[in-house]
Amino acid sequence: xxxxTKLVLVLMAIGMAQHMNAQNPLEYxxxxxxxxxxxxxxxxVADPYRWLEDDRAPETEAWVKKQNKVTFNYLESIPFRxxxxxxxxxxxxxxxxxxxxxxxxxYFFRKxxxxxxxxxxxxQDDLDAxxxxxxxxxxxxxxxxxxxxxxxxxxxxxxMGYSINRAGSDWTEIHIRKIPSGEKLDDKVEWVKxxxxxxxxxxxxxxxxAEPEEGEELSSQNKFHKVYYHRAGTEQSEDxxxxxxxxxxxxxxxxxxxxxxxxxIINESESTHGNAVYCKDLSKSDAEFIKIMEGFDHENRxxxxxxxxxxxxxxxxxxxxxxxxxxxxxxxxxNRETILPQKDIVLQxxxxxxxxxxxxxxxxxxxxxxxxxxxxxxxxxxxxPGLGTLAGFSGKKEENIAFYxxxxxxxxxxxxxxxxxxxxxxxxxxxxxxFNPNDFVTEQVFxxxxxxxxxxxxxxxxxxxxxxxxxxxxxxxxxxFNVSLTPFFSLSNLVFLxxxxxxxxxxxxxxxxxxxxxxQAGIKMNKQNVFDDFISAAGYLIDKGFTSSEKLAIAxxxxxxxxxxxxxxxxxxxxxxxxxxxxVMDMLRYHKFTIxxxxxxxxxxxxxxxxxxxxxxxxxxxxxxxxxxxxxxxxITTADHDDRVxxxxxxxxxxxxxxxKRGGDPVxxxxxxxxxxGAGKPTSKIIDEQTDKWAFIFRNxxxxxxxx
Numbered sequence: 001x002x003x004x005t006k007l008v009l010v011l012m013a014i015g016m017a018q019h020m021n022a023q024n025p026l027e028y029x030x031x032x033x034x035x036x037x038x039x040x041x042x043x044x045v046a047d048p049y050r051w052l053e054d055d056r057a058p059e060t061e062a063w064v065k066k067q068n069k070v071t072f073n074y075l076e077s078i079p080f081r082x083x084x085x086x087x088x089x090x091x092x093x094x095x096x097x098x099x100x101x102x103x104x105x106x107y108f109f110r111k112x113x114x115x116x117x118x119x120x121x122x123x124q125d126d127l128d129a130x131x132x133x134x135x136x137x138x139x140x141x142x143x144x145x146x147x148x149x150x151x152x153x154x155x156x157x158x159x160m161g162y163s164i165n166r167a168g169s170d171w172t173e174i175h176i177r178k179i180p181s182g183e184k185l186d187d188k189v190e191w192v193k194x195x196x197x198x199x200x201x202x203x204x205x206x207x208x209x210a211e212p213e214e215g216e217e218l219s220s221q222n223k224f225h226k227v228y229y230h231r232a233g234t235e236q237s238e239d240x241x242x243x244x245x246x247x248x249x250x251x252x253x254x255x256x257x258x259x260x261x262x263x264x265i266i267n268e269s270e271s272t273h274g275n276a277v278y279c280k281d282l283s284k285s286d287a288e289f290i291k292i293m294e295g296f297d298h299e300n301r302x303x304x305x306x307x308x309x310x311x312x313x314x315x316x317x318x319x320x321x322x323x324x325x326x327x328x329x330x331x332x333x334x335n336r337e338t339i340l341p342q343k344d345i346v347l348q349x350x351x352x353x354x355x356x357x358x359x360x361x362x363x364x365x366x367x368x369x370x371x372x373x374x375x376x377x378x379x380x381x382x383x384x385p386g387l388g389t390l391a392g393f394s395g396k397k398e399e400n401i402a403f404y405x406x407x408x409x410x411x412x413x414x415x416x417x418x419x420x421x422x423x424x425x426x427x428x429x430x431x432x433x434x435f436n437p438n439d440f441v442t443e444q445v446f447x448x449x450x451x452x453x454x455x456x457x458x459x460x461x462x463x464x465x466x467x468x469x470x471x472x473x474x475x476x477x478x479x480x481f482n483v484s485l486t487p488f489f490s491l492s493n494l495v496f497l498x499x500x501x502x503x504x505x506x507x508x509x510x511x512x513x514x515x516x517x518x519x520q521a522g523i524k525m526n527k528q529n530v531f532d533d534f535i536s537a538a539g540y541l542i543d544k545g546f547t548s549s550e551k552l553a554i555a556x557x558x559x560x561x562x563x564x565x566x567x568x569x570x571x572x573x574x575x576x577x578x579x580x581x582x583x584v585m586d587m588l589r590y591h592k593f594t595i596x597x598x599x600x601x602x603x604x605x606x607x608x609x610x611x612x613x614x615x616x617x618x619x620x621x622x623x624x625x626x627x628x629x630x631x632x633x634x635x636i637t638t639a640d641h642d643d644r645v646x647x648x649x650x651x652x653x654x655x656x657x658x659x660x661k662r663g664g665d666p667v668x669x670x671x672x673x674x675x676x677x678g679a680g681k682p683t684s685k686i687i688d689e690q691t692d693k694w695a696f697i698f699r700n701x702x703x704x705x706x707x708x
Contacts, residue, residue: 025664026070026074026666026667026668027070028067028070028658028667029063029066029067029070031049031052031063031655031658031659032051032059033048033049034047034048034049034050034051035048036048036050038588040588040606040607040610040613040617041609041610041613041614042610043613043614043617045588045617045623047589047652049651049652049655049656050652052648052651052652052655053219053593053646053648053651053652054219055218055219055640055646055647055648055651056215056218056219060651063651064640064651064671067654067668067669067671068669068670068671070668071635071668071669071670071671072670074666074668075668075670075692075695075696078695078696078698078699080695080698080704080705080707081691081692081695083705083707083708084495084691084694084695084698084705084707085687085688085691086707087495087705087707088491088492088495088687088690088691089115089687090434091433091434091435091491091494091495092114092115092491092683092687093114093115094114094431094432094433094434095111095112095113095114095432096111096112096114096119096413096431097109097110097111097415097429098110098111098119098392099391099392099393099394099403099404099405099415100124100127100394100403100415100428101394101403102394102396102399103153103154103157103160103179104153104154104155104156104157104158104179105125105157106123106124106125106153106157106179106180107123107124107126107127108121108122108123108124108134108151108153109121109122109124109131110122110148111131112683115683115684116138116683117138117143117144117145117682117683117684118136118137118138118144118146118147118148118680118682118683119137119148120133120135120136120137120138121133121134121135121136121137121148121151121162122134123179123180123182125180127401134160134177134182135148135160135162135177135182137164140164141166143674143682144682144683144684144685145166145167145168145674145675145680145682145685146164146165146166146167147164147165147168147679147680147681147682148162148163148164148680149162149163149164149165149172149679149680150162150163150196150197151197152196152197152198152199152204153179153199154199154202154204154232155199155200155259155260155261156202157179158178158179158202159176159177159178159179159199159202159232160176160177160178160179161174161175161176161197161199161204162174162175162176162177162197163175163192163195163197165676165679165680166641167640167641167674167675167676168639168641168642168674168675168676168677168678168679168680168681169217169218169641169643169676170193170194170594170595170643170644170676170677171191171192171193171217171643172192172193172195173188173189173190173192174187174188174189174192174195174197174204174206174230175187175188175189176232185232185233186233187230187232187233187234187236188236189206189208189230189236189239190208190211190236191208191209191210191211191212192206192207192208193207193208193209193222193225193595194207194225194252194254194595195207195208195254195255196254196255196256198255198256198257198264199257199261200229200257200261200264200282201261202231202232203229203230203231203232204229204230204232205227205228205229205242205255205257205264206227206228206230206255207225207226207227207228207252207253207254207255208225208226208228209222209223209224209225209226210224217643218594218641218642218643218646219593219594219643219646219648220593220594221250221592221593221594221596221597222594222595223249223250224244224245224246224249225251225252225253226241226242226243226244226253227241227242227243227244227253227255227266228240228241228242229242242255242264242266243255243266243278243289245268248270250270250597250598251268251269251270252268252269252270252598253266253267253268254266254267254269255267256302257282258302258304258305258310259304259305259352259396259397260305261282262281262282262283262305262308263279263280263281263282263302263305263310263328264279264280264282265277265278265279265302265310266278266279266280266289267300267301268295269295269296269598270295270296270598270601271296271598271599271600271601271602272481272482272598272599272601272602273299273481273482273519273601273602274295274296274297274298274299274601275293275295275296275298275299275300276291276293276294276295276296276300277291277292277293277300277302277312278290278291278292279292279302279310279328279331281328290328290329290331291331292310292312292326292328292331293312293314293316293331296601297316298314298315298316299314299315299321299482299516300312300313300314300316301313301314303323303350303351303352304352304397306325306374308327308328309325309326309327309328310325310326310328311323311324311325311326311339311350311352312324312325312326313347313349313350315515315516316333317333318341318342319342319515319516319517320342320343320344320345320346320347320514320515320516321342321346321347321348321515322338322340322341322342322347323338323339323340323347323350323357323359323376324336324337324338324339325337325338325339338376339357339372339374339375339376340357340359340372340376341376343361345361345362345363345368346361346362346363346484346512346513346514346515347359347360347361348360348361348362348367348484349393351393351394351395351402352395352396352397353393353395353396353397353399353400353402353418353420354395354398354399354400354401354402354420354421355374355397355398355420356371356372356373356374356379356420357371357372357373357374357376358370358371358372358382358393358395358402358420359371359372360390360393362484362486362513364444364456364507364513365444365456365458365484365485365486365487365507365513366384366387366388366389366444366486366487367384367388367389367390367391367406367486368381368384369381369382369384369390369404370382371420371423379423380423382404382418382423382425383425384406385406385408385411385414386408386411387408387442387444387487388406388407388408388409388411388486388487389406389407389408389486389487389488390404390405390406391404391405391406391407392404392405395418395420400419400420400421401417401418401419401420402417402418402420403415403416403417403418403428404416404418404425407487407488407489408442408487408488408489409440409442409458409460409487409488409489409490409493409503410437410440410441410442410460410489411437411489412430412431412433412437412489413431413489414427414429414430414431415427415428415429415430416428433491435494435498439462439463439498440460440461440462440463440497441460441461441462441463442458442459442460442487443458443459444456444457444458444459445457445459445540447506447536447537447540448536449509449529449532449533449536450532450533450535450536451529451532453509453521453529453533455506455507455508455509455533455536455537456506456507456513457504457505457506457507457537457540458487458504458505458506458507459502459503459504459541459546460493460497460502460503460504461497461500461501461502461503461546462497462498462500465502465546467544467545467546468545469542469545469546469547469548469551470547470548470551471500471501471502471546471547471551472496472499472500472501472502472547472551472553472697472698472701472703473501473502473503473504473541473546473547473551473552473553474493474496474501474502474503474504474553474554474555474697475504475505475506475534475537475538475541475552475553475554475555476503476504476505476554476555476556476560477505477506477508477534477537477554477556477560477563477564478508478510478511478556478557478558478559478560478563479508479509479510479511479522479530479533479534479559479560479563480510480511480522480523480530480559480560480562480563480602481510481511481519481559481599481602482511482512482516482519483511483512483559484507484511484512484513485505485507485511485513486513492690492693492694495690495694495705496694496697498706499698499703499705499706500703501703502541502546502547504537504541504546506533506534506537508522508530508533508534508537509521509522509526509529509530509533510522510523510527510529510530510559510602523601523602523603524602524603524604524612524615525604525611525612525615527602527603527615527619528619530563531563531566531567531570531619534554534563534567535567535570535571535574538552538554538567538571538574538575539574549573549574549575549576550576550701551576551701551702552574552575552576552577553575553576553577553578553579553697553700553701554567554568554575554577554578554579554632555578555579555580555581555693556579556580556581556583557581557582557583557678558581558582558583558584558644558645558677558678559584559602560581560583561580561581561582561583561584561585561645561649561650562580562583562584562585562587562621564578564579564580564581564583565578565580565583565585565621565622565653566619566620566621566624568580568621568631568632568634569621569624569625569626569631570619570624572629572630572631572632573630575632576632576633576700576701577632577633577634577635577696577697577700577701578631578632578633578634578635579634579635579636579637579693579696579697580621580634580636580637580650580653581636581637581638582637582638582639582642582644582645582650582677582678583621583636583645583649583650583653584596584599584603584645584649585620585621585622585649585650585652585653586620586622586623586648586649586652586653587603587606587616587617587619587620587621587622587623588606588613588616588617588620588623589606590603590645590649591603591605591607593646593648594643594644594646595644596645596646603616604616621653622649622652622653622656625653625656625657625660625661626660627660628660628662629660629661629662630661630662630663630665631657631661631663631665631667632665633665633666633667633696633700634657634665634666634667634668635666635668635669635670635692635693635696636650636653636654636657636667636668636669636670637650637669637670637671637672637689637693638650638651638669638670638671638672639671639672639673639675639676639677640671640672640673640674640675641674641675641676642675642676642677643676643677644676644677645677647671650669650671651669654667654668654669665700666696666700668696670689670692672685672689
């Protein structure tokens with residue numbers, strides 16, 4: 001009887017939430033239409049909101065302001081929004097550390113005291129010395145929107161090169177500081193994107209594009225990537241061009257230098273997977289670049305060198321990766337020595353430390369780590385605390401001490417100091433958060449997708465959960481670009497979990513959880529597998545009593561935003577709430593903006609063939625919104641400085657959804673200012689965004705958060 005009464009109350013709450021939305025439908029800004037029509041292989045496709053692609057036009061900026069007014073009026077009307085913010089601020093306010101790394105004779109790490117917008121870089125003379133501030137990015141802007149990106153220490157330990165990005169843009173500047181004083185040099189290297197900082201002889205190699213036309217910095221295609229060398233203390237105009245390809249404008253080049261500065265490596269790519277590798281022996285003044293791996297069918301990554309040979313991780317003839325030793329003078333496949341052959345689990349990374357190889361593997365989307373000799377003999381296993389993720393391994397070839405981090409859904413990031421010789425890990429730093437991990441449990445299940453493929457899924461919730469279909473649930477996914485979603489700790493998710501929510505993460509195809517074959521099964525003409533896997537995950541959660549359609553929200557960002565957009569248009573009745581974030585929504589034109597052309601390896605393009613166009617057109621979220629359909633309550637999120645997935649995707653999707661949907665459920669678009677695709681976002685903006693996300697989810701799932 002109690003169970004029936006509880007279910008009735010839940011249904012009443014849902015009904016009240018729906019009634020509230022239906023009785024008070026939002027009034028959306030009128031969005032002007034134009035008569036733009038494109039023709040693809042004989043098919044005419046209207047694009048009535050094309051003008052929204054010009055995100056710097058006064059009319060678009062006015063539209064953004066009107067949309068944000070509707071959005072924030074709605075969010076501010078949610079009575080428990082401030083309670084959610086207060087809880088987030090409370091659990092967020094504790095010190096957070098990064099994995100330490102050694103550069104020259106010093107150690108470096110990042111620390112955030114709790115609520116600082118940006119983490120601060122610290123320096124230590126040794127591991128027992130008192131840390132001191134080396135670079136505080138919070139002092140680089142008043143609003144916290146200038147972020148510290150990559151950091152690289154010169155081999156002699158005299159300089160630190162570091163990148164900064166402004167307002168979340170992918171464009172970065174590289175600057176230099178002296179070590180240990182922190183004195184800033186006048187060097188300023190601009191228009192850098194998708195680049196490392198690879199030191200050699202008092203200077204570094206980096207990658208850049210030409211300066212874009214004024215007003216097109218955040219939208220125009222990125223073409224003709226080049227590698228330059230910059231010497232510390234000089235002007236950028238004096239930089240030396242090292243590598244370019246005048247015949248192929250849509251390729252990227254990334255430089256790295258081996259730890260001992262013996263070799264310069266150039267990685268050449270034309271999409272997000274598959275690369276060619278060039279090598280130059282820097283010990284020889286007259287050396288030329290040698291191509292040691294052909295592109296672009298395989299992923300290849302040089303780990304480091306052992307003497308005059310290179311250790312490379314590759315998936316050539318090994319979809320779950322292997323480690324090989326290559327002689328650059330004789331790089332043919334028949335001459336390579338296999339150090340770590342392919343296993344039945346995925347090799348993710350290799351680190352050289354203490355004269356040994358530390359290999360990170362992934363089994364069913366969680367971490368394993370083993371120690372090997374340089375010739376591939378297994379020596380030890382690094383034991384993990386449980387079902388989770390090892391990340392951030394740092395070490396030096398000949399130094400015995402290394403560091404790594406470990407985390408899981410209910411295990412906050414903990415940093416370990418690792419003695420390579422003794423194979424002993426000890427806690428170096430552990431988090432102190434206002435929650436009890438013993439109140440929650442994570443289980444891993446395996447379900448069948450539409451075509452019978454077995455897919456794993458992590459499900460996290462409070463202990464003692466009743467599977468009566470009444471539990472609010474968030475299903476999160478990505479499914480692309482060989483990206484693996486492994487267990488991770490989220491402060492934000494605690495708000496959902498402690499209010500009885502279920503967090504579900506399926507390892508759908510398109511990712512790398514089972515190697516390149518799993519990735520290939522979710523790209524181009526196989527992309528529908530990704531959506532089927534996600535929809536089947538929702539079906540599993542409903543069939544097993546975890547939740548119901550009326551209590552199910554879905555979320556994802558970037559390629560995951562595409563996932564949400566495709567699934568909510570294919571199965572709108574299956575979900576109550578949808579949150580597509582910075583999503584790729586226009587699959588016919590995505591490749592025409594910034595770095596979008598590089599995603600063609602996963603997606604294909606509308607210009608490739610009639611067959612490819614028709615496949616994209618059939619699932620493109622923007623083009624599959626239909627008149628008169630009751631779509632889920634939807635909050636689209638994007639940002640004005642997103643030059644990865646330009647905001648036009650979200651703008652056009654929001655305008656079309658507002659125009660065509662039926663029913664009173666809200667469709668709002670939250671457009672962040674002075675922010676980009678996500679990287680470098682200040683703490684204050686993260687908390688603002690997460691507050692609004694949970695407020696929207698709770699309101700539309702009929703959940704009243706239990707906060708005073």
